[in-house]
Structure formats: structure tokens, C-alpha cells
Amino acid sequence: MTGTPLISSDLHAALQTLVALLAILNPIGAVPIFIALTNDEDPQQRLATARLAAKAVAVVLLVAAFLGEYILGFFGISIAAFQVAGGLVLMLLAFNMLQAKSSRYRHTPEEAAEGMQKEAVGVVPLAIPLLAGPGTISTVIIAHHKSASWLADILLTADVLAAAAVAYAALRLALPLSRRLGVTGINIATRIFGLLLAAIAVTFMVSGLGALFPGLVHPGV
Numbered sequence: 001m002t003g004t005p006l007i008s009s010d011l012h013a014a015l016q017t018l019v020a021l022l023a024i025l026n027p028i029g030a031v032p033i034f035i036a037l038t039n040d041e042d043p044q045q046r047l048a049t050a051r052l053a054a055k056a057v058a059v060v061l062l063v064a065a066f067l068g069e070y071i072l073g074f075f076g077i078s079i080a081a082f083q084v085a086g087g088l089v090l091m092l093l094a095f096n097m098l099q100a101k102s103s104r105y106r107h108t109p110e111e112a113a114e115g116m117q118k119e120a121v122g123v124v125p126l127a128i129p130l131l132a133g134p135g136t137i138s139t140v141i142i143a144h145h146k147s148a149s150w151l152a153d154i155l156l157t158a159d160v161l162a163a164a165a166v167a168y169a170a171l172r173l174a175l176p177l178s179r180r181l182g183v184t185g186i187n188i189a190t191r192i193f194g195l196l197l198a199a200i201a202v203t204f205m206v207s208g209l210g211a212l213f214p215g216l217v218h219p220g221v
Contacts, residue, residue, distance in 0.1 A: 007151065014155035017143040021163040023196040024090065024135040025057075026097065027170030028181070028189040033130060034174045037121045047172060052122030053131065054168035060132040061140050061160045066153075068141035079145045083208030086138030090201035093135050097194025100187035131167055135197075142204065 034053075038046045072082055140160060147153050170177065181189070 010149060010152045010155055013143070013146060013152065014159055017139065017156060018159040018162060019196065020139050020143075020200045021061075021136055021159060022166060023193045023200065024093065024133075024139060025131050025163055025167055026190055026193045027131070027167045028177065028186055029097070029193070030126070030130055030167070031170060031174045031177050031181075031186060034126060034171050035178060037126065046174075049122040049126070050168055050171035050174075053126040053171060054164045056123045056127030057132045057136075057167055058160055058164035060128060061136060061163070062157065064132075064137040065140035065144045065156055065160065068137065069145055072141070078212075079142065080208045080211035082138065083142055083204050084212065085208075086135070086142060087201045087204030087208060089134045089138060090197055090204060094194045094198035094201055097190050097197060099194075100190050126171075136163075138204075139200075 034050070038049050041049065069079065072079070140156065143156055143159075144153070147156060178186070
């Protein structure tokens with residue numbers, strides 16, 4: 001009987017993490033950038049670039065999820081402080097997405113220009129930092145910190161792989177998606193993801209501040 005609520009809690013947390021990852025990744029918003037970076041590639045090369053980007057996203061996020069907390073501990077950074085910092089980063093991303101802008105926290109013009117000169121644009125700047133940037137890395141580290149069972153770890157791995165798969169699908173279908181949605185459709189999707197992301201950012205910051213300053217959340221304690 002006790003196992004059922006725990007499993008339900010793990011599934012709920014996994015669903016929240018997946019929604020957060022998809023909102024931050026915003027694969028639809030990455031479509032125009034992918035098209036610009038691969039405009040001189042043939043269909044097979046573009047497919048290979050999309051596949052490489054998805055693999056790089058999965059590897060970076062899995063490494064961050066399972067090793068990130070140890071790295072933070074090495075530098076003496078608490079998870080609570082990291083939650084506040086991660087929430088601020090997500091909020092900055094959300095503000096840009098609500099205005100349908102590409103944030104410099106996801107990638108800079110210099111990184112995009114450098115990507116134009118490289119063969120492996122699937123890794124830089126597509127995977128890092130456009131898709132697997134500060135926001136997604138913060139999310140998986142915090143999600144792993146909250147994991148309390150082997151099932152939660154498996155579900156987090158599944159979340160990362162699912163997010164990478166969605167990113168791959170969006171990049172693979174970039175041209176038809178761009179034609180079908182147009183600039184307006186892509187901007188609408190970006191704003192919806194931005195609104196979700198703003199709410200997630202607030203949750204992160206409240207949780208972190210509550211751990212750092214318990215009196216703020218429970219003033220009577």
C-alpha cells in the first residue's frame with residue numbers, strides 16, 4: 001500500500017520534469033535557427049545534424065543530471081542556492097520567449113556565427129547551448145536532487161531521452177514545420193512555452209528561497 005503513493009509521486013514528478021524540459025527546450029522555436037545553420041546541407045546531411053544534436057542533448061543532460069550535484073558540492077554550492085539561480089535563469093528565458101525573442105542565454109550571435117563555420121553544428125550551437133543550455137541543465141540537476149528512489153532515476157532518464165527525441169523530431173521536420181506554422185505559428189508556440197516556463201521559474205525560486213530562508217515561507221516557525 002505504501003509503495004503505490006510513492007510510485008504515483010514519482011510519476012507526477014517525472015511528468016512535471018518532462019513538461020519543464022520541453023518548455024525550456026522549445027524545439028519549435030529552434031526550427032528557424034536549425035534551418036539557418038543547415039541551409040547549405042542536403043537532406044541527408046540535415047538529418048545527420050538533427051540526429052547528432054539530439055544525441056548531444058541526451059548525453060549532456062544525463063551527465064548533468066547524475067553528476068551535477070556532485071560538481072556543485074565540490075564548489076560548495078547548495079541545491080537551494082542553485083534553485084534560486086536556476087529559477088532566475090529560467091525567468092530570463094521566459095521573458096524573452098514571451099516576447100518571441102531568442103535569448104542570449106540560449107545562444108549568442110557569436111556562437112551562431114561560429115556554428116556556421118563548423119561541420120558539427122549539431123553539437124555547437126544547436127545542442128549546446130541552444131537546446132541543452134543553462135535552463136535545461138538546472139532543471140535536470142534539481143530534478144535528480146529530488147529523486148528519492150531508483151524508479152525516480154529511471155523516470156528522469158526517460159524524461160531526458162523523451163525530450164531529446166522530441167527535439168530530434170522537430171529538427172528532422174524543420175522544413176515542413178516552418179512552412180506549415182510560419183513565423184506567427186512559431187511565435188505563438190514560443191510564447192505558450194514561455195508562459196509555462198515563467199511559472200516553473202517561480203516554483204524553483206520559491207522552493208530555493210524557502211530552503212534558504214524558512215521564515216519567508218513559514219513565518220511562524
